[in-house]
Amino acid sequence: MNLQTLICLFTLPLLASCNQTAKKEIQRPNILFIMSDDHAYQAISAYNNTLTNTPNIDRIAQQGMRFTNACVTNSLCAPSRAVLLTGKHCHINGKVDNRFPFDTTQVTFPQLMQKAGYQTAMFGKLHFGNNPKGFDQFRILDDQGSYYAPDFFTKNEGKINIKGYTTDIITDMTIDWLKEERDPNKPFLLMLFNKAPHREWFTAPRHQAEYTSKTFKEPATLFDNFETRGTAAKTAEMNLADHMNWSGDSKIYPEVMKELGLKEYMKWDISAFEKEYNRMTPEERESWDKNYKPINEKFKKEYPNMSREDLMHWRYQRYMQDYLGCIAAVDEGVGRVLDCLGNQKLSDNTIVVYTSDQGFFLGEHGWFDKRFAYNESFKTPLLIKWPNVIKPGITNDEMVQNLDFAQTILDAAGLSAPEDMQGESLVPLFKGQNEGFREEVYYHYYAYPSIHMVKRHYAIVSKEYKLIHFYYDVDEWELYDRKNDPNEINNVYNDPAYAEIVDELKIKLSDIRIKYKDSDKLDQKYMEASK
CATH class of the missing domain: 3.40.720.10 (Alkaline Phosphatase, subunit A)
Incomplete structure (x- = not known):
């Protein structure tokens, strides 16, 4: 076996490996x-x-x-x-x-x-x-x-x-x-x-x-x-x-x-x-x-x-x-x-x-x-x-x-x-594969007082409900039944029929704020910094 043949035997696998790596990269x-x-x-x-x-x-x-x-x-x-x-x-x-x-x-x-x-x-x-x-x-x-x-x-x-x-x-x-x-x-x-x-x-x-x-x-x-x-x-x-x-x-x-x-x-x-x-x-x-x-x-x-x-x-x-x-x-x-x-x-x-x-x-x-x-x-x-x-x-x-x-x-x-x-x-x-995906999301808006004057608020939202807490210069809550009120015109927070839902969502809201490392302390920090 001559030297050229030996070189080919050793280099061909290397070239093939490089080509496969390049192909994998492109894919x-x-x-x-x-x-x-x-x-x-x-x-x-x-x-x-x-x-x-x-x-x-x-x-x-x-x-x-x-x-x-x-x-x-x-x-x-x-x-x-x-x-x-x-x-x-x-x-x-x-x-x-x-x-x-x-x-x-x-x-x-x-x-x-x-x-x-x-x-x-x-x-x-x-x-x-x-x-x-x-x-x-x-x-x-x-x-x-x-x-x-x-x-x-x-x-x-x-x-x-x-x-x-x-x-x-x-x-x-x-x-x-x-x-x-x-x-x-x-x-x-x-x-x-x-x-x-x-x-x-x-x-x-x-x-x-x-x-x-x-x-x-x-x-x-x-x-x-x-x-x-x-x-x-x-x-x-x-x-x-x-x-x-x-x-x-x-x-x-x-x-x-x-x-x-x-x-x-x-x-x-x-x-x-x-x-x-x-x-x-x-x-x-x-x-x-x-x-x-x-x-x-x-x-x-x-x-x-x-x-x-x-x-x-x-x-x-x-x-x-x-x-x-x-x-x-x-x-x-x-x-x-x-x-x-x-x-x-x-x-x-x-x-x-x-x-x-x-x-x-x-x-x-x-x-x-x-x-x-x-x-x-x-x-x-x-x-x-x-x-x-x-x-x-x-x-x-x-x-x-x-x-x-x-x-x-x-x-x-x-x-x-x-x-x-x-x-x-x-x-x-x-x-x-939808199983086990999150049931609620967290929302937080900060830009107040500012253009359009939309008050600060945070919310927890599921497919069925939306609970919102407006804060800073107010302390107000709103709850919407997303399935039965898709236009969100009826705040049912004070409706006795939704009392259990409110209690449940407030607990979940507290938990989700902890999960995402948000807190009243951070709210206060951003409120003070914006003054």
């Missing part, structure tokens, strides 16, 4: 995590087809699992994102509201993915910090970001400005990364964070004519009088007729406001409109004026004779026209990214998640915005597909939270989660 699932800002589940046709159609987002539901009881731990943008990245409640990661700083010593799951060999990238709105840990590539919107000509903080280019419509730009960045920057020898974690449909809901030129001409069905509780609710619901400042901005929100031009004697509700009302309007190109501004100036002219004629009820109807339609117009671009972007996965032969080994950082009121209870533990704010869309693991077109009603995302993605990637993460992996649910 770990890719993760595409898409999150839009303030995208209500009511505005996804897979959940509700009475408001709008979202055929591309619906594709994820059709090819995977639709969660009907997905929810958040704190219905506010930056805190929700901190929970997503750390797998820990806000009182642990420090980001209890949009103002409090994130604890930068916290380990995020993208760091663990990157360390384990995943290529990682994030594009879009993060809303806290301009240098996210654990990403090989990122382009992050400056703070809330702009709908037109947005500024980005980037990994390699510093701060940049890009002309165009933000949803399209973020989509383009994502697709370009998949085509040009992705390492085919590594699995990837790709996070697409849309700004839309966050306030102030500026639509793309291509959707303006269609959506400003639509009329949308009003929610049954548009004129809710909060008869059985307490102080918190009655004093919240997010009523469509009373608390929306004229210019920024309803798109009444500043000069029309002046002509009609309309005052700014928030000091940034007119500046919010002007910021976006002045960022538009001449062509974009021409489209805007063509579609929105007629609305202003009509409003000038009608406003002097409008009752408060008339105004409520008008502002609801204006709100929905712009909000749902923004979602039209989001849905198109999702379709483009899904098509790119297919064209790149990546669909079969990619987990796709679509969700929002929280729910949103679309006129229910007469409100816009979020913050409350009530369903429209607390619940969030969650659609997940994983070919050959999740059966297409199925639903799941377990009580899942954004707290679970970190552990779920780590588990799917074959990685162990740190012991101090507080969520639960959803991978067993993907396989139909």
Whole structure:
């Protein structure tokens, strides 16, 4: 046997072993995590087809699992994102509201993915910090970001400005990364964070004519009088007729406001409109004026004779026209990214998640915005597909939270989660193994006193009931029967028929606060720090 033959005999097994290792590396699932800002589940046709159609987002539901009881731990943008990245409640990661700083010593799951060999990238709105840990590539919107000509903080280019419509730009960045920057020898974690449909809901030129001409069905509780609710619901400042901005929100031009004697509700009302309007190109501004100036002219004629009820109807339609117009671009972007996965032969080994950082009121209870533990704010869309693991077109009603995302993605990637993460992996649910999953979730909202003046509260929620405790400057309780009162208009806390339920849930609430290491002492700490 000659030397060349001996070398071949020894090296062939090694080469085969290397090839098998590389193949195994590539076979770990890719993760595409898409999150839009303030995208209500009511505005996804897979959940509700009475408001709008979202055929591309619906594709994820059709090819995977639709969660009907997905929810958040704190219905506010930056805190929700901190929970997503750390797998820990806000009182642990420090980001209890949009103002409090994130604890930068916290380990995020993208760091663990990157360390384990995943290529990682994030594009879009993060809303806290301009240098996210654990990403090989990122382009992050400056703070809330702009709908037109947005500024980005980037990994390699510093701060940049890009002309165009933000949803399209973020989509383009994502697709370009998949085509040009992705390492085919590594699995990837790709996070697409849309700004839309966050306030102030500026639509793309291509959707303006269609959506400003639509009329949308009003929610049954548009004129809710909060008869059985307490102080918190009655004093919240997010009523469509009373608390929306004229210019920024309803798109009444500043000069029309002046002509009609309309005052700014928030000091940034007119500046919010002007910021976006002045960022538009001449062509974009021409489209805007063509579609929105007629609305202003009509409003000038009608406003002097409008009752408060008339105004409520008008502002609801204006709100929905712009909000749902923004979602039209989001849905198109999702379709483009899904098509790119297919064209790149990546669909079969990619987990796709679509969700929002929280729910949103679309006129229910007469409100816009979020913050409350009530369903429209607390619940969030969650659609997940994983070919050959999740059966297409199925639903799941377990009580899942954004707290679970970190552990779920780590588990799917074959990685162990740190012991101090507080969520639960959803991978067993993907396989139909629902037994033993949690029965209740915990919610805690901190941002008071602040915009919209929603009082601090915490809650325990099961499939059947929701017990809420409002505190700080009040001490009030509310209980809702989620099965028999899905619109949550009847607070039954003081109903004798529910006395045993109240007692049982109070015990469970105390236990769950201990489980998640929340306490009156921490409540006091954050109350004192916010003064």
